[in-house]
Amino acid sequence: MVEPRLLVSPGTSSMLPWFGLLLGLLAIPFAFFLGLKALIRARLGGYKHEFVRPDPSAPLTKEALRSVAVLGGGVAGLTAALTLARRGYPVTLYEKKAFLGGKLGSQREPVLAGQETWVSHGFHAFFPHYHSFRRLLDSVRICELESIDDYVICEKSGAMTRFRGVEPTPVLNLFGLLRRGLFSLKDAVSAPGRDLYGVFLEYEADATFRRYDSVSYAEFARRGRVPPRLKLAFNTFARAFFADEEKLSLAQLIKAFHFYYLSQDGGLLYEYPIRDYEAGLMRPIAEELESLGAEVRTLDPVREFSRTLEGFQVNGRPYGAVVVALDAPALGPLFLDAPGLPEETRRRIGSVRAGQRYVVWRIWIDKDIRESVPVFVITERERALDAVTAFHRFEVETKEDLKSGRADPKTRAVLELHCYAVPDDLVDAEIKPTLFGELLRRFPELEGASVLHEWYVVEQNFSAFHVGLEADRPTVETGVPGLYCAADWVKLPFPAMLLEAAAASGYLAANGILAEDGLRLEPIVTVPLKGLMAGMPAPKTRVELLGA
Incomplete structure (x- = not known):
């Protein structure tokens, strides 16, 4: 009979309780960390929110659908055009340039x-x-994507600030900025920083823009005495607006920081x-549009637009519905005096600034x-x-x-x-x-x-997100049946930026037309609509410093 062997020697058996205790002690901070991550996720309601959940019983299409003109062949216009063409709508896409894609074109x-x-x-x-933009990409045959190795900021000194390895969970990722020396604990707990930096955790669209759209990012940085290296991080998000610090609305920066850093757990990678954008992205989209019977009219700028008794007229051709997805500079000349539109609609669309x-x-x-x-x-x-x-x-x-x-x-x-x-x-x-x-x-x-x-x-064709412009920004719905806006200059009902804002607005515009015709809507998923501390009262000192 073979004697069973001891897994540990008799001399070490007395160490097992201590070893177990050590493992238990090490597990406490790990369990606390996991619990904190779960608490943050629960507070945000998860990182993916169903903004539009389609009714599966609604029909996908029907006979005799009205014709649709999509004005502009950027990401927003392409998203709307492709969505509607797939449902059977006769779509005409107008684009003034020789290529599609807008700022994603080539x-x-x-x-x-x-x-x-x-x-x-x-x-x-x-x-x-980028849930809506990713959905667009997933729906067409595009080229291979690669992952960036690191998110890097090269400072004036030549030093590199790297974000690889930063914990991606919202709020916990702020400690990554702390560890990289972008700010100190003293900056966070001392006035005025302790009273001002909370704005980035409190994003809620109506309250944020009501309080802070009249304040510039530069003024916030001055009054808050933002440390130079933390300001460097904020500048990274500010660049999404193509604006200098003195012009950029603080509310827009708060939205950007919420969207990119404090509302999702994918990190900054x-x-x-x-491939080049034409070969890798735009050509497959154009080929599918044409295979669906859509008319893609490049080198055909929109010269004339009006509302008629039967619908709309674009460049002398009649349409039942229109999606406006033009660059900001093209809107004023076309819409400020557009026949047949209500004055408020003409003013809102026509006043969008570059x-x-x-x-x-x-x-x-x-x-x-x-x-x-x-x-x-x-x-x-x-x-x-x-x-x-x-x-x-x-x-x-x-x-x-x-x-x-x-x-x-x-x-x-x-x-x-x-x-x-x-x-x-x-x-x-x-x-x-x-x-x-x-x-x-x-x-x-x-x-x-x-x-x-x-x-x-x-x-000079990117939209202006300057101080004080949000109140008059057009929404996807114009109030005119059959007329919708889709672009990164549109005020969306959820936080989104750049390519995601463009694609999401395209889906929302298509949904407006689908809803009017009693058809099934397209699903839309967003990041959390509010920040972790939304609804918290502003400290008195913040009100005094920012006047909000």
């Missing part, structure tokens, strides 16, 4: 010694909580397409940026440079240009420099030298680099 330009290559309007991050100029400058240079820099890095701005993208490290088309010899053989890097809000006093002739000088100071390994090819664009 076009071929003869920048490589006369040879054409694909260039886009800048790098875009696809965050995990994101995905991005490895923000500041922004710049995208793609350069082919004979030196490479250091390997430790991710494909996209945010830069602490001196005057103009906000971000740098290294396209030669991930984009298929750029790599093919270099491999095939279409680009100058001396090319070592293809970088895209971004300025999201050009200062009003920076004249056009100074923009390139300013951007390039800041690039060299951030990345000294590029000193002496020569620009071999370039593509450069200055635009």
Whole structure:
């Protein structure tokens, strides 16, 4: 008979109770941590909220559907057009440019010694909580996405602030900012910070905009004596509005911080397409629209719009419904005097303002940026440079240009420099030298680099989210049957930004038309509508400091 062996020696058996006690003690903070995460999730009602839950008994389509004109071929317009075309509506999409996608679009330009290559309007991050935008992508055959290794801010000193490894749970992620030295405990518990920083946890649309839309982000930073490195983090979210600090509404910044950092547990890491936007995203959408019988009219700007007894007229053609998804600068000339519309509708849509100029400058240079820099890095701005993208490290088309010899053989890097809000006093002739000088100071390994090819664009077509504009911002529903708005300039009934705001507004506009026709709505999922501490009374000191 084989004797059973002891798992521990007799001399160590007395240690087992102590070992168990040690494990128990270690489990206490872990259990507390898990409990805290569960409590935060419960307080927010979960991280995904069903804003629209379709009635499964409602029909998907019916015969003799009215025709729909979608004005604008950006993400919002494409979302509305594709949704309605899939339901059987005769859809006509109007787009003034030769390509679709708007700020997510791409076009071929003869920048490589006369040879054409694909260039886009800048790098875009696809965050995990972009629920509507992700739904659009999932519904079409798009290219492969890759995940960013790290979310990095390059400071003026050259130091890199990295967010990889930050606990993604809302509120707990604030300790990640603390550990990285963006603020101190003293900053958080001492006046005036202790009385002001709570605004970021208290987001609730009506109250937040009523109190803080008249206050600029710059004024908040001054009165709150925001530490420089914490201000650097806030600036990252402020850039989503393409506005300088003096112009940006504090309420909009609170919404952005809630949406990106305090309402979801996916963190700041994101995905991005490895193909050019035209090949990887827009072409599949355009092909499906055409296969569904939709008419895609590129190079056909909307020149005339009116409401008629039968419906609407666009460029002399009749339609039963219209989705307005144009850039901000196009709205005033078209709608302020649009025949047949109520005065209030004309005023609201026609008064949408464009923000500041922004710049995208793609350069082919004979030196490479250091390997430790991710494909996209945010830069602490001196005057103009906000971000740098290294396209030669991930984009298929750029790599093919270099491999095939279409680009100058001396090319070592293809970088895209971004300025999201050009200062009003920076004249056009100074923009390139300013951007390039800041690039060299951030990345000294590029000193002496020569620009071999370039593509450069200055635009002013992003919506303004400046102080005091929210009250008059149009909503998706215009009050006119059959007329809906879809764009990132629309006031949504839930927090969303950039690509997510565009896609969500497109689904909401399509739902408006579907609802009028008695058809099943499209589902819409959002982040929590309110912050963790929404409804808390504002401290007296905050009211005195901000006047709100």
